[in-house]
Amino acid sequence: MKYQVNAKFAQCSSLLTVIESEFERSDCILQEGRNTIKKIQYNGTELVVKSFKKPNFINRIMYSFFRESKAKRSYQYSLKISKFVPEAIAFIECHQSGLIANSYFICEYFDYDLTIRAPLIDSSYPDREVIYKAFAKFTFELHQQGIYHRDYSPGNILIKRLNGSYQFKIIDLNRMDFKVLSFSDRMRNFAMLWASDLDLDLIVQEYARLAGLQQSKCQQLAQSYNHKNKRLKNFKKRLKGKPVND
Structure with missing residues (x-):
């Protein structure tokens, strides 16, 4: 597993090891399709978790060794332009047999109208x-x-x-x-x-x-x-x- 957590949200660090089960448990679906987005509550914080579709085999190799994953890019870009986006919390990459499989981007929930x-x-x-x-x-x-x-x-x-x-x-x-x-x-x-x-x-x-x-x-x-x-x-x-x- 590869991950990075925004230091401002240290209280969410323990989520990383249980992200897959917590994501599956949540029934608050904000978007469902190629990628799935859910809202979850964790340690008193409302979070949005985006689960990216597992890449095909070629892209698993690309994202493991040659390119940043979509989850990592989302996290890095959010930090770069933090004024304009919901605050980034973490990204997580889960690997199987040395290659990326599931990946997640987590940000703070923005209660928009x-x-x-x-x-x-x-x-x-x-x-x-x-x-x-x-x-x-x-x-x-x-x-x-x-x-x-x-x-x-x-x-x-x-x-x-x-x-x-x-x-x-x-x-x-x-x-x-x-x-x-x-x-x-x-x-x-x-x-x-x-x-x-x-x-x-x-x-x-x-x-x-x-x-x-x-x-x-x-x-x-x-x-x-x-x-x-x-x-x-x-x-x-x-x-x-x-x-x-x-």
């Missing part, structure tokens, strides 16, 4: 424009810190109402780039929101104001990436016989 999806799909959602302005500011701060989330999609953007304002956190950190972002990078990062043209214009308008950029130029490029992403995703859906949407 909604994701950015809520106002994007409901035109009557309360405070939509205020949320969009706060979201634009959050995204601008990410970009100014050289943070590019490559899966900046609605379900990965959590929002908590806090004293009349909104606090944002991002999750699912396996696909991250850290670099000086170009203008194109910044506008491309909005594409996975699957926002309507009107909603995206509102978000980008505030982003342009904060960044001191020309509003029309930002909106034009952001919309171009937005439409391109929708065309590509809908094309793939049609190939699979799935319904498409705008």
Whole structure:
């Protein structure tokens, strides 16, 4: 077993040796699919545990000797950008026959009220424009810190109402780039929101104001990436016989 624990959460260290049984015992499932995410209580702390799907044989070799595992990357990235994410607690890699098998990433539970999806799909959602302005500011701060989330999609953007304002956190950190972002990078990062043209214009308008950029130029490029992403995703859906949407 390989692991690392955030020193701020030393009270959770004993969880590492029983992580597999504790994870199986929990019936509070937050997400189930390729990877499974559960909420558990341990030593008075609410935790979120993400269990990564066991890699195929080739990837077990890669993650054991040549690349960081997804669990370890999630932990390291969380520490690197701690202001913007639920606080990292630990990662654990369980090995079989010298190769990685199961792996887990543990972070503090962020008691959010909604994701950015809520106002994007409901035109009557309360405070939509205020949320969009706060979201634009959050995204601008990410970009100014050289943070590019490559899966900046609605379900990965959590929002908590806090004293009349909104606090944002991002999750699912396996696909991250850290670099000086170009203008194109910044506008491309909005594409996975699957926002309507009107909603995206509102978000980008505030982003342009904060960044001191020309509003029309930002909106034009952001919309171009937005439409391109929708065309590509809908094309793939049609190939699979799935319904498409705008």
